[in-house]
Amino acid sequence: MDIAIKPGEIINNEQLTSIFLCAPQGGMRRSHRTNTLVLISDKTGLYKDRVEGDVFHYTGMGQVGDQTLTSQNKTLAESNHNAVDMHFFEVLKPKQYTYQGRVELAGKPYTEKQIDINGKMRNVWIFPLRLIHGDMELIQEIENLTGELNADQILDETEKERIVKTRIGQSLFKQKLLSQSKQCALCGVNDERFLIASHIKPWSISTNEERLDVNNGLLLCPNHDSLFDKGYISFDEKGSLQVGDDLNDTVLIFMNINPNIRLKMNERQKGYIYWHYHNRFKSKKILGAIWCK
Ligand SMILES: [Zn+2]
Known part of the structure; x- marks a missing residue:
């Protein structure tokens, strides 16, 4: 579905719920009506999500005890096959949801140790996620990067092209x-x-x-x-x-x-x-x- 929200936009919980027709609480919100899974990374909360390069390591759901690959963790783990659109938000300040865009799995989910809500060490599932770029966004990125490189006096043309190609074009x-x-x-x-x-x-x-x-x-x-x-x-x-x-x-x-x-x-x-x-x-x-x- 087309979502009437652009990456970088900040919305509140009510707006989020009305756009995706999902539940008003939870970090992972599945909506069957819009066939979406909204993923929220709350920096003010319990989970230890982190970014490495262009991959976001997102902690699964379950606040107490070991997490399992059930419920929305399962939906997310199977997202390469189940055709559910995943949309990613970050909360940097309470009640403010910053839209990052559509995401996909960037690798296999894995487990690690994190502390649960009662302060006990437990296993959590981590899902590596990557933003999916639309062609228009990519073109914008190519232009931005080309502009930056053109300002560089040292690199020659071949080198500039190689950088743009490997950074953006080639992998996608x-x-x-x-x-x-x-x-x-x-x-x-x-x-x-x-x-x-x-x-x-x-x-x-x-x-x-x-x-x-x-x-x-x-x-x-x-x-x-x-x-x-x-x-x-x-x-x-x-x-x-x-x-x-x-x-x-x-x-x-x-x-x-x-x-x-x-x-x-x-x-x-x-x-x-x-x-x-x-x-x-x-x-x-x-x-x-x-x-x-
Ligand atoms: Zn060949």
């Missing part, structure tokens, strides 16, 4: 691509650690929209990313692999280049591939490839 772009497929588009490599979210039209000359457009991406293994990025391979309008004429047979075999490979493309991807073929591909002769407009 890769997540988007991984949600569609979890293997190299050209071979079978399916270990996420070795897959690269490659931009078809390079990041440096893309608009911010194109930088985040999943159609402008291919998930590739390191070898195929390198060949594609440098323009030694490309695709024709049917998605058939095109191979540069300066790659010898040994390279083709050992880099696992199979000319029979076909890339399935939708119309928007086709536009980016068209661009790549005409602007990046180093050879347009060998297989007599055609790209008609």
